[in-house]
Amino acid sequence: MRAKHCDAVVSFVLTHYANMPTKEIANALGLTCCAVYQIANLRGVKKDLKYKREHHGNRLMQAGIPTRFKAGQRAWNKGLKKAKNETT
Numbered sequence: 180m181r182a183k184h185c186d187a188v189v190s191f192v193l194t195h196y197a198n199m200p201t202k203e204i205a206n207a208l209g210l211t212c213c214a215v216y217q218i219a220n221l222r223g224v225k226k227d228l229k230y231k232r233e234h235h236g237n238r239l240m241q242a243g244i245p246t247r248f249k250a251g252q253r254a255w256n257k258g259l260k261k262a263k264n265e266t267t
Contacts, residue, residue, distance in 0.1 A: 184210075184218060192218045197227040200234070 188208055195204055196219045205212045219225070248254075 184214075189218055189222070193222060193224055196224045198230050 188210070191208060192204060192215055196215070201212050201215050204210075205215045208215070
């Protein structure tokens with residue numbers, strides 16, 4: 180069963196969520212990070228773009244670069260026939 184949070188907790192989350200780390204909010208209120216995420220998500224509050232850039236930097240843009248296809252690289256299965264499903 181979902182716990183109901185008092186208005187003071189909800190208002191604290193709504194005012195600080197955009198510019199404060201979620202872990203700090205959770206510690207200040209005695210909640211879990213998941214509870215803070217849930218409160219924010221239900222009310223449509225998101226992290227500020229400036230906050231994301233300051234704390235996460237360019238790391239989000241660089242994720243997965245080593246495993247991406249390079250320009251002109253050929254897929255390993257190009258030209259191979261598609262396997263037929265066997266139902267026996």
